[in-house]
Amino acid sequence: MKRRFFRWEWLLLILIIGISIVNGRLSTHFWSYTGLMDALAVFLEKGFMVLTMVLVLVIGDIDISVASITALSSVLMAMAYRGGLPMALAVPLALAVGVGCGYFNGTLIAKIPGLSAIIVTLAGSSLYRGIAYILLGDQAVGGFPSWYSYLAWGYIKGTHIPFIIVAFLVCALFYGLLLHRTTFGRRLYAIGNNLVAARFSGVPVARIKQIVFTLNGLMAGVAAVFLTSKLGSSRPNIALGYELEVIAITVLGGVSPSGGKGGIVGACLALLLMRLLRYGMGLKNIPGQVMMVLIGIILIGVVMVPQLVSTRKGKPLVRES
Amino acid sequence: MVSRSSSPTVVLRLRGFRELGIIIFIVLISLVIGARNPRFLTWGNLHDMLLDTAILSILAVGMMLVLVTGGIDLSAESGLALTGMVAGMVIKAHPHLSPLFMLFLGLGLGSLLGALTGVIVAWGRVLPIIATLSMMYVYRGITFIISGGKWINAYEMPDSFKEMATGRLLGFSNLITIALLVYLVFYYFIYHTRTGREIYAVGSNLEAARIIGIDTTFITWLVYTLSGALYGLSGVMWVARYASAQNDTATGFVMTIVAACVLGGVSITGGVGSLFGVLLGSVTIGIINNALPMVRISPFWKMALQGIIILVAVMVNILITQSVERAQRRRRNEEI
Numbered sequence: 145m146k147r148r149f150f151r152w153e154w155l156l157l158i159l160i161i162g163i164s165i166v167n168g169r170l171s172t173h174f175w176s177y178t179g180l181m182d183a184l185a186v187f188l189e190k191g192f193m194v195l196t197m198v199l200v201l202v203i204g205d206i207d208i209s210v211a212s213i214t215a216l217s218s219v220l221m222a223m224a225y226r227g228g229l230p231m232a233l234a235v236p237l238a239l240a241v242g243v244g245c246g247y248f249n250g251t252l253i254a255k256i257p258g259l260s261a262i263i264v265t266l267a268g269s270s271l272y273r274g275i276a277y278i279l280l281g282d283q284a285v286g287g288f289p290s291w292y293s294y295l296a297w298g299y300i301k302g303t304h305i306p307f308i309i310v311a312f313l314v315c316a317l318f319y320g321l322l323l324h325r326t327t328f329g330r331r332l333y334a335i336g337n338n339l340v341a342a343r344f345s346g347v348p349v350a351r352i353k354q355i356v357f358t359l360n361g362l363m364a365g366v367a368a369v370f371l372t373s374k375l376g377s378s379r380p381n382i383a384l385g386y387e388l389e390v391i392a393i394t395v396l397g398g399v400s401p402s403g404g405k406g407g408i409v410g411a412c413l414a415l416l417l418m419r420l421l422r423y424g425m426g427l428k429n430i431p432g433q434v435m436m437v438l439i440g441i442i443l444i445g446v447v448m449v450p451q452l453v454s455t456r457k458g459k460p461l462v463r464e465s
Numbered sequence: 466m467v468s469r470s471s472s473p474t475v476v477l478r479l480r481g482f483r484e485l486g487i488i489i490f491i492v493l494i495s496l497v498i499g500a501r502n503p504r505f506l507t508w509g510n511l512h513d514m515l516l517d518t519a520i521l522s523i524l525a526v527g528m529m530l531v532l533v534t535g536g537i538d539l540s541a542e543s544g545l546a547l548t549g550m551v552a553g554m555v556i557k558a559h560p561h562l563s564p565l566f567m568l569f570l571g572l573g574l575g576s577l578l579g580a581l582t583g584v585i586v587a588w589g590r591v592l593p594i595i596a597t598l599s600m601m602y603v604y605r606g607i608t609f610i611i612s613g614g615k616w617i618n619a620y621e622m623p624d625s626f627k628e629m630a631t632g633r634l635l636g637f638s639n640l641i642t643i644a645l646l647v648y649l650v651f652y653y654f655i656y657h658t659r660t661g662r663e664i665y666a667v668g669s670n671l672e673a674a675r676i677i678g679i680d681t682t683f684i685t686w687l688v689y690t691l692s693g694a695l696y697g698l699s700g701v702m703w704v705a706r707y708a709s710a711q712n713d714t715a716t717g718f719v720m721t722i723v724a725a726c727v728l729g730g731v732s733i734t735g736g737v738g739s740l741f742g743v744l745l746g747s748v749t750i751g752i753i754n755n756a757l758p759m760v761r762i763s764p765f766w767k768m769a770l771q772g773i774i775i776l777v778a779v780m781v782n783i784l785i786t787q788s789v790e791r792a793q794r795r796r797r798n799e800e801i
Contacts, residue, residue: 206594252776258783262537262594263723263733267775270720274769281765388602391595401595437606440599447596448589 152398156413163420170427178304185306187419189296189370190390191412192312195319196360197394198411202323203356204336204403205261209249209268210364211386212276217241217368219276222285222378231289238372239365245272246361250354261357269387276380286377296374308370315366320408332356336403385436392443393418401447483730483785487745494752502759510755512638516630518751519644520699520706524718525725525743526651527579527692532726533668534688535735536586536593539719540600541696544578546714547604548700553617553710560623564705567626568643571701572694578604579693580686587686601719609712619708629705640702647695652740664688668735720771725750727778732786750774 164174173179193210200207221238225231245268252264298307323329334342335349343349367386372378391401397414399406418439425435499506524541531538548571555570556562578600585596619627632639655661666674667684675681704710729746731738753774757767 208594208598256780256783258734258786259779260733263727263775263779266537266720266723267772267779269772270717270775271769271772274766274772277765277768278763281763385602388598391598395595401592431609433606433609435606436602437610440601440603440606443599444585444589444591444596447591448585451590 153410153413156397156410156417160413160417160420163417163424167420167424167427170424174423181304181306181309183423184416184419185296185308186374187415187422188308188312189367189374190386190393191415192315192363192367192370193360193386193390194393194397194411194415195315195408196356196363197390198397198399198406198408199319199323199332199356200261200360201391201394201399201401202332202336202403202406203353204339204401205253205353205356206391206401207249207261207265207357207360208387208391209245209265209272210360210367210390211383212269212272213242213245213361213364214368214371214383214386215380216245216272216276217365218372218378218382219280219285219380221368221372222288223279225288226285231292235292235369238368239362242361242363242365242368243358244361246358246364247354249361250357253357254350254353273380280378280380282380284377284379288373288376292373293376294373296370311370315363316408316412323408328352328355333404336405338404388436388443389418389439392439392446395443396446484739484742484745487728487730487742487749491745491749491752494749494756498752498756498760505756505759514751514755515641515748516638516706517755518747519638519640520702521721521725521751522644522744522747523647523695523699523702524722525729525747526647526740527695528722528726529729529731529738529740529743530655530664530688531593531692532723532731532733533664533735533738534685535668535671536685536688537597537723537733538579538582538689538692539594539597540578540582540604541692541722542715542717542719543601543603543605543608544575544582544693545696545700545703545718546712546716547578547608547611548574548697549704549714550608550612550617550700550710550712552701553622553704554612556623556626557617557621560626562626564626564629567629567701567705568698571697571699573697575697575700576690576694578697579690582693583686583689586689587682605712605716608714612710612712614712616712617704617710622704622708626705627708629702630708640706643698643702647698648740648744655740660684660687665736668737670736717768720768720775721750721754724771724774724778727775727782730782730785732782733779737782737786746778 167174174183193214197207197210217238220241221234224237225234229237249261249264249268252259253261294307295311296308299305300307300310323332331342331347331352334345334347335352339349367383371383375382393414394406394411395401396417397406397411399411422435425438495506504510524545528538528541551574552567552571556567582597582600585591585600586593589596628639630638630640634642655664663674663679663684664687666677666679667681671681674684700714703714725746726738726743727733727746728749729738729742729744731743731746750771753770754767757764757770
């Protein structure tokens, strides 16, 4: 299993190199240091959501509500700022909203047996964005202080490294260590591979699920802070459809949606791959709708092909609802 | 012998109790809304409400079948938009086509879309949530691509097509008649055919179903295809009803469909769900959606409310299932 997972990451790397070569041919600007840095920075708010989506998929669950949590965090932050709260306090508020929504998801999923992550987060995706709509209707709130736009657009002083890349790498390192170097991380794999066995071995499954969904909410809040900074304003329909792309990137990174497989490195490579793919398609002027179709097909393909191969080999299939 | 026959009655009584509960809820909420706005209880408004519910109730049947097998079909809303857009483009180009033909076109095209999703889930072994989430965006993207981002407007549709929604039979809109026909056909299919019963067997216990010789892969494929046929049909009805085919038709509507199902007692873990319950669930959602503007609640509440309805309904379902199981266990213990 370890070897297969190893190979998957090499495959991603080869694809990344291939697409980079194509991109380089399409645009002479592509291989410049500044161009590359800027290109990577554009996309990274989704990266924050990918990091914890890895944890969610590793335990064999799914979270469809992330994009809605991002929208609600962003709207509440913007409204608090409009209502007179200093931006320096509104940003932590966005994170707190994310944590709150994630905790709510996690508590329902963990504490009520029979309530699956699919239905809770499906309802959540309607509920959280719905609250954002109740609060803001079809308006937009903007006019944030100038330092706030630094988060998404600024560079580290004296260099051409965007701040958001540094922030992302710090988070990636944190979740990488958490998942691959701690007991907590090992327990996530135990739950994903065999929930019942994990429970009988004394893994506090309910508690861990709660923590994982709360962390996912937190990162949706972090994404909200960066996304709002990038857009310069907030409205209830921001981050619409992000959940598909975040899940697609995570699965493309070798994290199986049935749990127990994959890691942070693969997900980060998949994030890079998806960004480069989008960059190339942007150069070719391919509209966003085609991209949506393509991402859907990629997601299905990535899940289907290894599944079919393993069925061929006669391995038993585990199907969970 | 006595105990054998008594435990199913407990189940039946509780399930019946649940449906009675929804009916009481419907009556109560209608009275409350009627008291706040008398226009709610007029025949014209009730008919409009049923008209809106007609499409939802058809979609809910397809979703129910998928949920009964333990899956979910998130692609229903964009499959509906895609068939609606194709229907709109076809009727714009060939205005002489009969509405009946258009309905069959929708059924056919929807079945194709559903069959494709079904192949991915049944033979591709992709988790339903992943497969249908992807197809939701794929079908939506294709809708944009074929329409070039443009709408099909009312003036581009012939009157004969729009009469599908405005025309009446015995005082009821044609759409309501179509919905009733769908329920009759599916009543026969679900409760009186072998294949219909096999769907429940697959959802209750996949392994057991396979062992007793049910082609579980085929059944899994079938429910997505049927769901497709029904959202295809609904797509044509939707375009006729609102006299426009848009790229963002029915965005987010899948939540409404799932809400109608779980409200009607369909279990999302599979195996449980009745046609009557789903009909009641759809009517309840129809009433709530219709009533919101009447009691002056902003339509922005709709989305959040649906989330809450889904959560509460699912929790109530779980409570009922648990108490049924507890009652059965008690009976069994008494036997011993």
